[in-house]
Amino acid sequence: MVNIGYTLMCEQAGPKELVDYAVRAEAAGFDHLVISDHYYPWLESQGHSPYAWSVLGAVAHATSRAQLMSFVTCPIRRYHPAVVAQKASTIGVLSDGRFTLGLGAGENLNEHVVGAWPHVQQRHEMFEEALQIIRPLLNGETLTFSGNHYDVPDAYVWDRPDVPVPMAVAASGRQSATLAAEYGDGMIATDPEARLVDMYERAGGAGRPRYGQVAICYGPDEAECRKIAHDQFRWFGLGWKVNTDLPDNDAFEAATQSVREEDVAAGVSCGPDVDAHVEAFKKFVDAGFTHVALIQVGGDTQPMFLDWAQEQLLPRLREL
Numbered sequence: 001m002v003n004i005g006y007t008l009m010c011e012q013a014g015p016k017e018l019v020d021y022a023v024r025a026e027a028a029g030f031d032h033l034v035i036s037d038h039y040y041p042w043l044e045s046q047g048h049s050p051y052a053w054s055v056l057g058a059v060a061h062a063t064s065r066a067q068l069m070s071f072v073t074c075p076i077r078r079y080h081p082a083v084v085a086q087k088a089s090t091i092g093v094l095s096d097g098r099f100t101l102g103l104g105a106g107e108n109l110n111e112h113v114v115g116a117w118p119h120v121q122q123r124h125e126m127f128e129e130a131l132q133i134i135r136p137l138l139n140g141e142t143l144t145f146s147g148n149h150y151d152v153p154d155a156y157v158w159d160r161p162d163v164p165v166p167m168a169v170a171a172s173g174r175q176s177a178t179l180a181a182e183y184g185d186g187m188i189a190t191d192p193e194a195r196l197v198d199m200y201e202r203a204g205g206a207g208r209p210r211y212g213q214v215a216i217c218y219g220p221d222e223a224e225c226r227k228i229a230h231d232q233f234r235w236f237g238l239g240w241k242v243n244t245d246l247p248d249n250d251a252f253e254a255a256t257q258s259v260r261e262e263d264v265a266a267g268v269s270c271g272p273d274v275d276a277h278v279e280a281f282k283k284f285v286d287a288g289f290t291h292v293a294l295i296q297v298g299g300d301t302q303p304m305f306l307d308w309a310q311e312q313l314l315p316r317l318r319e320l
Helices: 015-028 052-062 081-094 108-114 120-138 174-183 194-205 222-238 249-255 261-265 274-287 299-318
Strands: 003-008 032-035 067-070 099-103 143-146 151-155 167-170 186-188 210-218 269-271 291-296
Touching: 003 015, 003 210, 003 299, 015 032, 015 052, 015 299, 032 052, 032 291, 052 067, 052 081, 081 099, 081 120, 081 151, 099 120, 120 143, 120 151, 120 167, 120 174, 167 174, 174 186, 174 194, 186 194, 194 210, 194 274, 210 222, 210 274, 210 299, 222 249, 222 261, 222 269, 269 274, 274 291, 274 299, 291 299
Parallel strands: 003 032, 003 291, 032 067, 067 099, 099 167, 167 186, 186 210, 210 269, 210 291
Antiparallel strands: 143 151
């Protein structure tokens, strides 16, 4: 049976609201909660971007059952990899072992706040070194590391959960799928592509979790949902090769000027039709994903969405 998740979208809600939504989502019956880790929202109209790790600490304390996950944290610029291992282990302790560290190579939008954004080849080198640092620290090893990009003279994480925090790695192609299989305990992807699952399994990841994420916009008025999705989520269709390099909100505004409502609605199911939202979710299930988290687009719509999900959506998704 597929594991059904809910996304705490930091770009569209403040920290107190996110904790409240997490509690509501767990009570509604969601199996896991994932949280974005950004310094900026994608678009100014989203209007938020609290520090995800502070929110995670509060959510770990306020919930008791749902699994938690960063979706995803970039360990190459804003955060040193050794610090990522420390804070992931801390959340593992606070959550009584419910936390999975989701990692990815990041976006210029968030990482440029601490300096220049590296070239893609350099980013990939930095990301692999980061994985080589984080993995042993999560496992309780004392680490000395010297690489091309990072030096760790001596590091040890003192507070860790009884079982080491698992690590899942974002993949978009063969190279990253191989990294996910080599270093991670699971794979993350945002597109329902069976080829990624196949690449991951062929590289050694067979039998491990595959995490996906699908954006929807539920509401009683389809036309209003389409407007919300266009206002908040029109960046989504640009693709990650573009999203990783655009530097700020102005760039995303400019890049999405020609995106129409119907363009967004083609990729984000909108309105009250539960069948349409189930079908969007099912694409990931059919592609071989074991864990799929829903994004409800629109910050103010979360309470309404969670009530509806408990009553109508989750029972339908359980049937999958």
